[in-house]
Amino acid sequence: MSELVRLSDVTKVYQGGVTGALSGVSLAIEQGEFTAIMGPSGSGKSTLLNLIAGLDRPSSGSVVVGGTDLGRLGEAGLARFRRDRVGFVFQFFHLLPNLTALENVLIPAQLKSRASAEAGGRRLLSQLGIDDVADRYPAKLSGGQQQRVAIARALINQPDLLLADEPTGALDTKSGEHVMTLLAQLHEQGQTIVLVTHDAKLATRYAARVISIIDGSVVDDARLETAERRPADVIRVRGEETAR
């Protein structure tokens, strides 16, 4: 496997505060990996994801994704990067309320090219089991359906990297499991996925690697398919965090 993401000594300090800051984080993610980033609220896990997505810039250090140093890109370059190289799934879906499900899915493709991507969009919706809601507006969809539309939108440009920030956080248990099963299936098909979650069970159940962050620092990096770490170890770490 080749390296897809590399963070080198990345620090992020927000103006006027330290919440969500990262301090000297270095890590690498291989292509095809399903990585979960875990940590309590305010630990910096979403900040880490935003930096990988090119949504935010580090205060220091470098973020390289697919050989592209994001620090060297301007706003337009970052926009192209987000459009072409990554797909982002948000906790609260963030679908555009005045567009139908299919229109939402097609937006990144239409921003990229004038060529019609409708067939691809419908195919994605079908793969995700929501082809029957293609022409409905987000307000008419359940949370699970909305999140699946968001996943389809994230995949429409066939990104190198799929980033998911608490994708089940706004869903009921059943819908959450459905979404995670979808992500697992995508991973099986070769999709690199970085998942941010505070749910240790979810992380260890689906991800092959779990990175734990506390107060902006990586405190643990467990590859679950190896013998050196077992899911229980990760859950224990999580338990320790809670006790702090």
Added chain:
Amino acid sequence: MRAVFVKTLADLRRRRLQAAVIFITVLLAVGTGMMALTLLTQSRDPYQAAFAAQKGAHLQVYYDGATSREALASTPALIGASSFGGPYPSTTIEFQHGSRKFSLDTFGRDNPGGDVEVLRITNGHWPTSNDEITLTRSFAELNNISIGDRLKVVSVAQRPVLTVVAEVVDIDEGSADLSTQHAWMLSSAVPSLTAPTPRSAFYKMDYRFAMDPSTSQLAGYIDRLRAGLPPGSIVVSLNYLLIRNIFNITNQILTSVLVAFSVFALGATAAIVANLVTGIVVSSYREIGIMKAIGFAPREVVAVFVLQIVTPALAACLVGIPAGAIASQPLLANSSHALGLTYEPSFSVGVGLLALGCALVLVGLAATLPALRAGLLKPVVVLTSAMAPRGASGSWLRGLANLVRLPQPIVLGVGDAFARPLRSALTLIAILLGVATVTVAIGLPRSFQKINDSETSSGNMQVIVTRSEGFPDSEVTRILAAQPETSRVVALTGTSVDVPGIGDAVNARVFRGDSSHLGYLLVAGRWFSTPGEVLAPKALLRDAHLKVGDAIAATANGRPLQLRVVGEVFDVSNLGHELFMDWSTYVQVSPESSPVVYYVTLNPGANIDAYMRRVAAVEPDFLDVQPNNTGLIAPVKIIDSVLLIVAVVLALIAVGGVFNTLLLNTRERVRDTATLKAVGMSPRQVLVMVASSAGLLALIGGLVATPLGVMLNRVLLDAVSYSAGNDTPAAAYSTFSALELLVVLVLGVAVAIVAALIPGRWAARTNVVDVLHAE
């Protein structure tokens, strides 16, 4: 209530830009409205005050010089006048001042006072000897004649020289740029200045009545005078209604234009305010829920929203009302000056309060209606929503844009333009009014110019020659014909014609030569071609119950004259009470008459100055040679300027409307914009998206507003024409080319797109993490 004020102040601090938009639009609207109200309430007063102070004549009658003094003395009793002035011996004198010659009706009068037509001396003293003359201030100022200047009388053989000793204001005649003017000397001076020709001497009498008489009463008085005096005694008459209208017409037109456009401005402002409050309510759902949850009553929630709009509006009124009153002062000063009144800056507290009340009620209502929505929202529902749900409005536009394969940012932008239909409709109102006003501001001055060109025969004749009474017409004709540059000469004179149904004698313009080429605008019918055929403006036709094709059994020079109306002509002289006829018609009743004025058309490329110098040099004492003055008269220039200002004001309000809507849209859609940026929309694409929204609104507004502006132009032009006693000729309407209208449209879209740049840049700079994290 304190909580309401605290919350309002906090919201005002937070929404400074929106408060600024309200302040500016209300300021512009109230300023214009105050200007209109001040003119409306004050414009009639100066004339009325001067008319009362100077005991203006309700009726002035000119009698033939052969009428006996006893008969004249009996006339006040004949018509029941409460007071009278005269009979004043009168004649028309021609005099030379520098290289120019003038003609004035001159009256013998031994003092400026009396029971009727008091002349207010503004400079100098009343004549004390027979070689002194008094002029109107209006005439002196227009022709640069000063106290002490010497005028050489050229209409009598002795060529006496008179010294100007006084300038007066006469309330019974119009200003010099609109009306013929009077002069005064001692009664004993008039006989020696009266030319020994028929009908050169006359008497004038002024009558005043206990109550202001109506038009029909005035017509009745003239009928009684005709019946009580020998035939032909009355030469011409003039009533105060005509003079008052001449004085007031500029103010009336100005006031109408200002009132119409200030209603527009207030309407546009109300639309912007309603838009703004709706936008704030829509984007403050959660906040409204919190307010209600912590104990704000529905009316207090409404009060918070209304107060944050009314507060900047009140501040705007406090600035705009005095500003509007100040801006109207030059126009009032102009009016006062024309009437010889001492101008005193006037500000009516009542009018100011009325403007304040109207503005606050309108703004308050516009704010209250959408704010009520906030008051009625259920706390549980709104607490769970960040903002009001949006429907699928605009999806059909997106579909359409997709069909023509427009880039996605444009597709999204055009969809957003109508995402909130009410907001879009309110914005369209502001755009519509702005573009329509700009269209009118372009069209109306051009229509005025066309009318002015027709009235002054601009381009159709270049030189006006006036001969003195003693110099024969045949000689003038010979001199002009001898000049190689002369292409065509149309000679003319004026006479009075009695038209059945019209109380005052009607002034007739009599042309000798091919007058059809002078460029007068026809409303209906055709130019005269055979003896007896005449043209008249609408007011005369209307008042005499005539139409094109009708016959008139008229009287001129005491002789019957059979006329037939063959056309309706546009002419503002005497507010549309004019007749146009050919010389062949006039000679039937006045075979011995000769024209006195000659309109000369020169060959293309001729040197006008050289021509005038050469013709004037032939007979410097008898010929006055002047270039045709085709400049706009002062009142039209004022109207054009006011229109320009009003157009700028409305255009600014419209831009404010677009800016406001885009601001609301951008803020309301900040999460959507952040999402779009997260999925790869570049800052430039965000800018294009916002600009597309603005462009589409402006395009639709412009497409409706441009024809509306053309229609409005017609309506206003018709109103102005009507005020001047005319129908509008078709040629005056056609002031726009399709290309120009297209340019107005494109400019409107361009301005809207420029207005979109600021909110567009804000949207483009949206920090995705901040916005989405805030969820």
